[in-house]
């Protein structure tokens with residue numbers, strides 16, 4: 001059915017609902033002044049991580065024990081930032097909270113809406129990304145999230161899957177959400193090498209992370225013998241989380257992990273669907289207004305799935321026993337080393 005559109009007061013945009021109109025100017029401001037003119041860089045990566053760390057603060061299991069389980073995607077991480085940014089699993093998140101806060105205030109948005117809007121806008125700068133949904137109208141948080149709801153990279157697969165199940169996600173959806181680590185780097189896992197990416201293409205939302213996490217780990221990228229939550233990586237300059245390593249190899253998740261290796265469109269649709277759930281945890285979608293039209297259309301993918309130069313299919317630790325590993329081209333040239341972002 002065709003939906004009637006309203007002309008916004010700016011005379012330029014049309015919107016399906018008038019409440020979406022002011023968001024076009026917010027998007028322009030964010031692109032120019034938060035995302036460095038539309039980059040898939042550090043602020044984009046941090047803003048995407050923040051959508052997760054706010055939203056996952058929701059536990060029906062705690063609520064069943066008559067304890068406060070958190071409000072989900074309610075902006076509590078920004079409103080009660082002195083409490084939540086001190087949680088161990090939120091290490092380093094204070095930086096992006098402090099950067100985003102004045103933007104949220106300036107545009108008079110609730111923290112919960114702003115965090116999810118900024119995450120979706122920033123992510124639209126990453127080549128190969130799906131255009132995320134954005135629903136509008138989250139009320140402000142009334143309390144901080146309880147501690148220990150954000151997964152840690154040193155948690156077991158069993159613990160991680162249980163935590164996500166509590167928040168409403170299947171193991172397949174957990175794997176889909178970890179596509180986020182395709183546009184990501186770590187500042188605090190090995191603090192001596194901030195900005196060390198999880199894959200060789202940290203500004204492209206591609207399947208390299210699913211490929212590279214399955215390569216045999218041979219080195220630690222810093223001058224360490226491994227930090228808490230870190231596993232050996234296959235490439236100079238690349239870091240691997242213990243949790244990603246384990247999820248790629250666990251029988252409960254390995255086949256879903258492998259299914260993304262050569263399937264960009266599945267990765268896009270599965271990530272988009274899981275993010276639509278994540279972004280409204282703690283809310284009813286019928287109480288919100290669909291303002292997805294304000295999210296820019298992402299650039300198309302600019303790379304093809306490959307094994308990094310210097311390695312081969314023999315370096316893949318095949319972990320799905322039901323399907324062979326897809327045949328991938330191997331990059332030519334000297335051994336790949338990854339640059340900080």
Ligand code: HEM
Pocket residue numbers: 042045046048049051052092151152153154160177178180181183184185186187188189190229241243
């Ligand atoms: C098993 C669940 C997860 C664990 C254990 C985990 C853990 C981590 C860790 C330790 C870092 C590095 C932080 C730093 O040192 O700076 C990180 C980065 C990141 N995570 Fe996750 N994560 C998980 C799931 C997710 C999900 C569901 C998202 C989805 C939005 C996400 C998005 C990101 C992004 C975008 C970054 C990069 C931030 C940057 O480059 O500054 N993560 N994650």
Ligand SMILES: [Ca+2]
Pocket residue numbers: 181182183199200201202203204205206207208209
């Ligand atoms: Ca990537």
Ligand SMILES: [Mn+2]
Pocket residue numbers: 042045046185186187195
């Ligand atoms: Mn960072």
